[in-house]
Amino acid sequence: LCDSDYVGFTARHLHQRIVEHKNFAIARGNTNLPKESQFRILKNCQGKFDCLIFEMLFIKQRNPSLNTQTDSIRAKPFV
Numbered sequence: 400l401c402d403s404d405y406v407g408f409t410a411r412h413l414h415q416r417i418v419e420h421k422n423f424a425i426a427r428g429n430t431n432l433p434k435e436s437q438f439r440i441l442k443n444c445q446g447k448f449d450c451l452i453f454e455m456l457f458i459k460q461r462n463p464s465l466n467t468q469t470d471s472i473r474a475k476p477f478v
Contacts, residue, residue, distance in 0.1 A: 405465035406441070406457045408450035413440060 409416055420433050441457055444450040458466050 403465050404461070404463040406454060406461060406463045407466075408444070408447075408454045413438060 411419075414435075417433065417435055417438055420438075424432050442453045444453055
């Protein structure tokens with residue numbers, strides 16, 4: 400696998416997101432399937448607003464290579 404990383408929030412269970420990533424890799428002909436150990440929950444949030452705020456903060460802090468959106472990075476939270 401590549402050494403790329405990505406931060407994003409989801410309302411789905413972790414195991415479901417892993418299955419979706421594996422299916423995407425298979426559909427693209429990739430034989431190097433992602434392993435469960437390559438995924439982790441960074442924060443459990445109570446609502447979508449909290450998820451979006453923490454997603455923005457984690458993207459800014461970690462600078463993941465696959466996150467290309469700039470709208471959340473320009474936001475200036477009052478934290």
